[in-house]
Amino acid sequence: MNESVLNERKAETPSTLRIRFSKTGSLQFISHLDLMRTMMRLLIRSGLKMWYSEGFNPHPKLVFALPLSIGAESVCELLDVRVYGDIDCEDLIRRLNEASTPELKFIEAYVPERKFKDIAYARYEITVYSQNLKKGCDNAMTELFRSPVIVSKRTKSGDHDTDIVPFVRSLSVEFDADTHELHVNTVLSAAPDNYLNPEYIVEAIRRATGAPSDEDFTPGGDSYSILRTEMLDSEGQIFR
Numbered sequence: 001m002n003e004s005v006l007n008e009r010k011a012e013t014p015s016t017l018r019i020r021f022s023k024t025g026s027l028q029f030i031s032h033l034d035l036m037r038t039m040m041r042l043l044i045r046s047g048l049k050m051w052y053s054e055g056f057n058p059h060p061k062l063v064f065a066l067p068l069s070i071g072a073e074s075v076c077e078l079l080d081v082r083v084y085g086d087i088d089c090e091d092l093i094r095r096l097n098e099a100s101t102p103e104l105k106f107i108e109a110y111v112p113e114r115k116f117k118d119i120a121y122a123r124y125e126i127t128v129y130s131q132n133l134k135k136g137c138d139n140a141m142t143e144l145f146r147s148p149v150i151v152s153k154r155t156k157s158g159d160h161d162t163d164i165v166p167f168v169r170s171l172s173v174e175f176d177a178d179t180h181e182l183h184v185n186t187v188l189s190a191a192p193d194n195y196l197n198p199e200y201i202v203e204a205i206r207r208a209t210g211a212p213s214d215e216d217f218t219p220g221g222d223s224y225s226i227l228r229t230e231m232l233d234s235e236g237q238i239f240r
Helices: 005-010 025-029 034-048 089-099 139-143 201-207
Strands: 015-023 063-064 070-085 104-112 121-129 148-153 158-163 168-176 181-189 223-231
Touching: 005 025, 015 089, 034 063, 034 089, 063 181, 089 104, 121 201, 139 168, 139 181, 139 201, 148 201, 201 223
Parallel strands: 070 223
Antiparallel strands: 015 070, 015 104, 063 070, 121 181, 121 223, 148 158, 168 181
């Protein structure tokens, strides 16, 4: 960035702008680093006046809430970026969508009143498909969570056997015998020290039903999907 522009912006006071977007389809397989690079290019192309760090390599600061694991989709992703001046939020969203793809859709932009640390839970829709799923598997899944469910949970200090039931705020299960799909709607802990990856719920489904099978991830074979639909505060209200 031109040095004169940087010096001019130093005199201004930056503010935080929050952007909500969805990441679906093939973009579920994009890494967080590649998502950051893509977002950076789109924001620069939009003409947004962003705050840049000082030093040898000035760059905008992008902060994402609860980055997803590869293979998960979301319709409630949140990004904070430091900006200058008054922002026409509707126009910004229009420009971002014009430069993006339907799989990376920008929904709204606004000035946030809360910090990401106030996020306590996240809601997910998990769907498992397998010809091996039988009638009553939904009851087996519900019954499983009435007692401790021990998994090898990865933490900063290594892998530890952990009961994940205390991290599950709510869970409902339905089985569609016509499509051989098990549908799970669950709210999981998303607090920094108690985050539960939804992949552990898939592992619990495998334990209760035998599906999805690790040996049958072939075209037409077993499959599963994870979609994050909401981020929630400690009261269970939608976080914005």
